[in-house]
Amino acid sequence: MQLEKQVLFLKSIGDPTRIKILHLLAVRPLHGQAIAGKLGLTPPTITHHLNKLKESGVVISRRDKNTIYFELNKKMMTQHLNSILTIMDQKGDVPEVEEKEKILINFLDNEGRLKTIPAQRKKKLIILEYLVEKLELGRKYPEKEINTFIRQYHEDYATLRREFINHQFMFRDNGVYEVNPREMWLN
């Protein structure tokens, strides 16, 4: 998943020693002992840090005889940073809130149950969003649990479950359902 890659990347560069390594490698590729010497650390420690940096892809290595040169993968680095930047690319929906309220009031009864499933795409999406927000982000729900959840709001759990998947409010993996992060939703 996207999130794990981002965290792996951020952890990999979120350390003073590793930032220093990045600075060194930004100038030119270096071999391990040179890095150890420059930073006043031992080779095992450098191996440890380089492994982290290689795991996230921001450093690659190239062997030349006995010496391994480590170099900064600037393209990968830029890619990761851009992916973090997109977290912020969320159109604020403040102006829509009133409209949403109206639709919710129209389609929900006094007990908060869904009267009907809206036919209009736009309205349907608002209802689906409203429902999916009651679920936990990151939690894995077995199909039965999803069905039970939906039935609190409407009898036709099969249709609604399919809609959640169709519009990518959730994804399904091996019969287990999980809420997608907001930026994945189709509006």
Place this chain on the structure above:
Amino acid sequence: MQLEKQVLFLKSIGDPTRIKILHLLAVRPLHGQAIAGKLGLTPPTITHHLNKLKESGVVISRRDKNTIYFELNKKMMTQHLNSILTIMDQKGDVPEVEEKEKILINFLDNEGRLKTIPAQRKKKLIILEYLVEKLELGRKYPEKEINTFIRQYHEDYATLRREFINHQFMFRDNGVYEVNPREMWLN
């Protein structure tokens, strides 16, 4: 220092729970309990994470009656990410010419021979650079020739020869030595 701020920032967002919080706050400001509910975590845990995010400045809080709204500071976030990006367009730094002169005078005797091999890395590099500049760029030197050359300046040709290689002033190919171009040298 720049480095510490960068690390603080990267650590602050380098955690799956906190990335999820950022996603939530990217949409709209939220109060603590809402975040706790969505992520299935307890309020103390959310306080803990929000503190980290506030420390690095990417989240700010605003009180309204009893409720505290946390919101994403997109400007701060962008600023931090840009500062990380600049790591990649780093150029090497070189010691001052005057400083080099002083060190050369200190370590060379009247006949221009090396009194001792400097222990300090920085000084050693200046000496090595001074010596290697007397060699021809592009010419191939057999090991014996290199030894003879070094012995003009110091008895311990083996150590110095190794230092030339270590710091990439020269490279060795099949027992033949050659001076590296300047931009390869390790500073």
Place this chain on the structure above:
DNA sequence: AAAGTAGTTTGATATAAATCTAATTAGATA
């Protein structure tokens, strides 16, 4: 003033991470 609400602090626990020394591996050179 009493009760309620939202958030924080404290203390405990469990897990992860950074660093070192010592031992080992992989490849190059003699």
Place this chain on the structure above:
DNA sequence: TATCTAATTAGATTTATATCAAACTACTTT
């Protein structure tokens, strides 16, 4: 084949971090 060199692995230690339950604080509402 034996030796040298650069890097890695293993094991130990220390420090940092994520999480929770329980107690507490600050502010509102009644």
